[in-house]
Amino acid sequence: MKETLRYLAGIAGPSGYGSSSTAEEVTEDCSRLAPSHLTAIITGATSGIGAETARVLAKRGVRVVIPARDLKGAAKVKEAIQKESPEAEIILLEIDLSSLTSVKRFCFEFLSLGLPLNILVNNGGIFSQHLEFSEDKIEMTFATNYLGHFLLTEMLLDKMVETAAKTGIQGRIVNVTSIIHGWVKRDAFSFNQLLNPKNYNGTRAYAQSKLANILHVKEMARQLKARNARVTINAVHPGIVKTGIIRAHKGFITGMTSGSGASTTCYVALSPQIEGVTGKYFVDCNESNCSSLANDESEAHKLLKHTRALIHKRLGQRAAQNVSSSFL
Numbered sequence: 001m002k003e004t005l006r007y008l009a010g011i012a013g014p015s016g017y018g019s020s021s022t023a024e025e026v027t028e029d030c031s032r033l034a035p036s037h038l039t040a041i042i043t044g045a046t047s048g049i050g051a052e053t054a055r056v057l058a059k060r061g062v063r064v065v066i067p068a069r070d071l072k073g074a075a076k077v078k079e080a081i082q083k084e085s086p087e088a089e090i091i092l093l094e095i096d097l098s099s100l101t102s103v104k105r106f107c108f109e110f111l112s113l114g115l116p117l118n119i120l121v122n123n124g125g126i127f128s129q130h131l132e133f134s135e136d137k138i139e140m141t142f143a144t145n146y147l148g149h150f151l152l153t154e155m156l157l158d159k160m161v162e163t164a165a166k167t168g169i170q171g172r173i174v175n176v177t178s179i180i181h182g183w184v185k186r187d188a189f190s191f192n193q194l195l196n197p198k199n200y201n202g203t204r205a206y207a208q209s210k211l212a213n214i215l216h217v218k219e220m221a222r223q224l225k226a227r228n229a230r231v232t233i234n235a236v237h238p239g240i241v242k243t244g245i246i247r248a249h250k251g252f253i254t255g256m257t258s259g260s261g262a263s264t265t266c267y268v269a270l271s272p273q274i275e276g277v278t279g280k281y282f283v284d285c286n287e288s289n290c291s292s293l294a295n296d297e298s299e300a301h302k303l304l305k306h307t308r309a310l311i312h313k314r315l316g317q318r319a320a321q322n323v324s325s326s327f328l
């Protein structure tokens, strides 16, 4: 209730920021992190919240890698960013998040560039009214929003841990989720159902994929701590923003601009205020509470185990050996 009022009134929370803060405002004090030495990968940066996140991080001096299935769209985003920030370094690489093979190919391509990696923003996403399957024969929303990002994170994690150890700068992973994760009922969340649902419902599939994004954060945060890695992972709800995804999702009230919609992502990716904070859920640039199911450690562990097993199966043993070995 307090949070809803704060959101509607745009009142700042304990961080000093709130629902009306823009991504530029929340990154103004990030110079201590020396953003000019940072490299970030931002998925889904060809439009909406991801494009604004890329613009603002690039404006702060971060080298931005944009993985995109639509390279022409990505080139337009690059052009717009460089028009505003001529020194911005933007690298475009191809990816289809719904395809495990494509994600794997992207990771090899990125790793072959020999660049460091400080920030990974798992932002890309879809909402689909109709049941569709990915080339791996997995329900498309789950494959795109969760599974592709899961594999991306696994394959890039060693690079992030290595970069953090070499530079002394903490690495940060940001999973863009949604407040809608809270709509998922415990008895409706089963791994096989997620892969191949019997009675497809677009809103339910979307909510489940976003719940999986948070469970991923919870389990990875635990594993990263156990590994003593200087890499944090947090989840953010960006607010309700009028973007491509929301236009497909009829019935929502729209409010924020993409400037405000990217603020929580940019805050969690860059702000010195949350140095060392991991495994948390952020809304309007402030730590918030996710659902009890999203906080369930055993559910998070189970999901991670099933996901790794599925990826092993789909990509085959030989390919799986290329995935960060300490995480398999």
Ligand SMILES: NC(=O)c1ccc[n+]([C@@H]2O[C@H](COP(=O)([O-])OP(=O)(O)OC[C@H]3O[C@@H](n4cnc5c(N)ncnc54)[C@H](OP(=O)(O)O)[C@@H]3O)[C@@H](O)[C@H]2O)c1
Pocket: 043, 044, 045, 046, 047, 048, 049, 050, 067, 068, 069, 070, 073, 095, 096, 097, 098, 099, 122, 123, 124, 125, 126, 144, 176, 177, 178, 179, 237, 238, 239, 240, 241, 242, 243, 244, 245, 246
């Ligand atoms: N907008 C909101 O109100 C809201 C609320 C809560 C959470 N979110 C979350 O915010 C994130 C960003 O969404 P948005 O609102 O900015 O939506 P958007 O404008 O539709 O952007 C989605 C991005 O994901 C990319 N994408 C989709 N499928 C892909 C695939 N298979 N491979 C590679 N890229 C793919 C899209 O690329 P293309 O250009 O190729 O389509 C696009 O860049 C999503 O995770 C969404 O769930 C949004």
